[in-house]
Amino acid sequence: EDQVTQSPEALRLQEGESSSLNCSYTVSGLRGLFWYRQDPGKGPEFLFTLYSAGEEKEKERLKATLTKKESFLHITAPKPEDSATYLCAVQARRDDKIIFGKGTRLHILP
Amino acid sequence: EAQVTQNPRYLITVTGKKLTVTCSQNMNHEYMSWYRQDPGLGLRQIYYSMNVEVTDKGDVPEGYKVSRKEKRNFPLILESPSPNQTSLYFCASRPQLANTEAFFGQGTRLTVV
Numbered sequence: 001e002d003q004v005t006q007s008p009e010a011l012r013l014q015e016g017e018s019s020s021l022n023c024s025y026t027v028s029g030l031r032g033l034f035w036y037r038q039d040p041g042k043g044p045e046f047l048f049t050l051y052s053a054g055e056e057k058e059k060e061r062l063k064a065t066l067t068k069k070e071s072f073l074h075i076t077a078p079k080p081e082d083s084a085t086y087l088c089a090v091q092a093r094r095d096d097k098i099i100f101g102k103g104t105r106l107h108i109l110p
Numbered sequence: 111e112a113q114v115t116q117n118p119r120y121l122i123t124v125t126g127k128k129l130t131v132t133c134s135q136n137m138n139h140e141y142m143s144w145y146r147q148d149p150g151l152g153l154r155q156i157y158y159s160m161n162v163e164v165t166d167k168g169d170v171p172e173g174y175k176v177s178r179k180e181k182r183n184f185p186l187i188l189e190s191p192s193p194n195q196t197s198l199y200f201c202a203s204r205p206q207l208a209n210t211e212a213f214f215g216q217g218t219r220l221t222v223v
Contacts (some may be wrong), residue, residue, distance in 0.1 A: 034211050043114075043200050043214030044153075087153070096141065096160070097168075098212060102152035 002027045004101035006088050012107045013078055021073040021104045023088030033071050035064050036087040038103070044087055078108045112137045116201050116215035123191055123222055131186045131218050133201030139213075140206035142184040143168065144176065146197040147217075153200070159184055160206060191222045 003026045013019055025033065032051050036044035048057040050066040057064045061082065063074045073086055085103040092099075114135045123129055135142065143158035145168075155168030159178040173195055175187040184203075188195060198219050202212040 032210075036211075041198075041217065041219070043202075043216050044212075046211040046213070049211055089153075096206075097155070097158075100145075100153040102150065 006101035010105040016077050018076045023071040025090045027090050027092045029093035031091040031093045034089045038085045080108045080110050083108045114215040126190050133184045135203040139203040142203045144186050145200045193222050
């Protein structure tokens, strides 16, 4: 069964304290892995797509990486406005379905 | 501006009273879907549509109906809502291409009492 597991469930960091969020996945042939940001009460906002192991994508203080079993979202010198829930999702080759993890709630303290 | 629009944003209703949540996208996307999001359970797909007049069940379809008569619209229908359908609902759309992310609406918070 295809599955996405994110850890930790919640993370509190001081402003400027870099860290990483983990997304472990099991899927029968990965078509793509997506990262989203979600603010409370709002729809998920797309951040990155990764297609193959070794690929990296960057956007401001965020960098996403991909291996054959997991993806990391690295946050460098975060600011309070980076506080949000970060969702990981995978798409399998055999169909178009997107499967989401439960997310990591990130809180950056000023 | 490219967007997915849901209405209403908030809804409180009583058990058994039929309701419809509308969803419209202006990106000419073929694929549309509905998700519900519950604490501790994440986003779960209710129904999806790969094109006009083509719909299929997702992971949690019980108690819901959908229709896709036009490409831009994909309403979610609750014929007889129950309290366990209290949730945050999201509509999403994307092109019918592989490796593409979904664009989400702003959400509809539904409470069934």
